[in-house]
Amino acid sequence: MPPRTPKLAADAAADYRFPSIEDLIADAAKATEDLPDYVLPLGGEHVITVPRPDGATYLQVLAAQRRGAEDLMLQLLIPDKGDHKALLLKMKGAPMRLADTIIGNILSYYYGTGLLSEAREGNSPAS
Numbered sequence: 001m002p003p004r005t006p007k008l009a010a011d012a013a014a015d016y017r018f019p020s021i022e023d024l025i026a027d028a029a030k031a032t033e034d035l036p037d038y039v040l041p042l043g044g045e046h047v048i049t050v051p052r053p054d055g056a057t058y059l060q061v062l063a064a065q066r067r068g069a070e071d072l073m074l075q076l077l078i079p080d081k082g083d084h085k086a087l088l089l090k091m092k093g094a095p096m097r098l099a100d101t102i103i104g105n106i107l108s109y110y111y112g113t114g115l116l117s118e119a120r121e122g123n124s125p126a127s
Contacts, residue, residue, distance in 0.1 A: 028055075031112075038109045040102070042090055048083040050106050061107070070099045077106050 019027075038050040053061060057076055064072040078084045091098055 032110070035110070038106050040087070040106075042086055046086060048078060048080075048087060050077055051079070052110055053077065070103060073103050074099065077103065 032052065035052070037052060040048040040050060042048060053076070061073050061076050064070075064076065074087065075084060078087060087102075
């Protein structure tokens with residue numbers, strides 16, 4: 001029996017419909033369409049609304065994270081200069097882990113893996 005001819009990757013790809021970028025964008029948007037913006041109360045009436053990062057911003061945040069540039073991560077996640085400045089003033093004198101906690105909460109909220117998403121699903125964050 002002669003050996004079978006291997007199927008080339010191009011031939012295999014012809015049998016499969018790959019999603020277009022438009023399909024991927026629509027799927028990503030649908031996954032978060034009911035998710036309200038992240039809100040960070042600063043005390044009193046001042047509330048920071050953190051807009052949902054787009055794909056390009058998310059990549060910039062990841063690059064800043066790899067460099068350990070938490071200041072840049074906060075700037076990218078909180079683009080409003082007044083809100084960013086108010087947050088930095090509130091952080092003055094606070095433990096240094098606060099920045100990591102805020103960044104982690106925002107990213108896990110939008111990525112859907114944090115305590116806030118657990119609470120939305122009816123799971124206790126304490127369990």
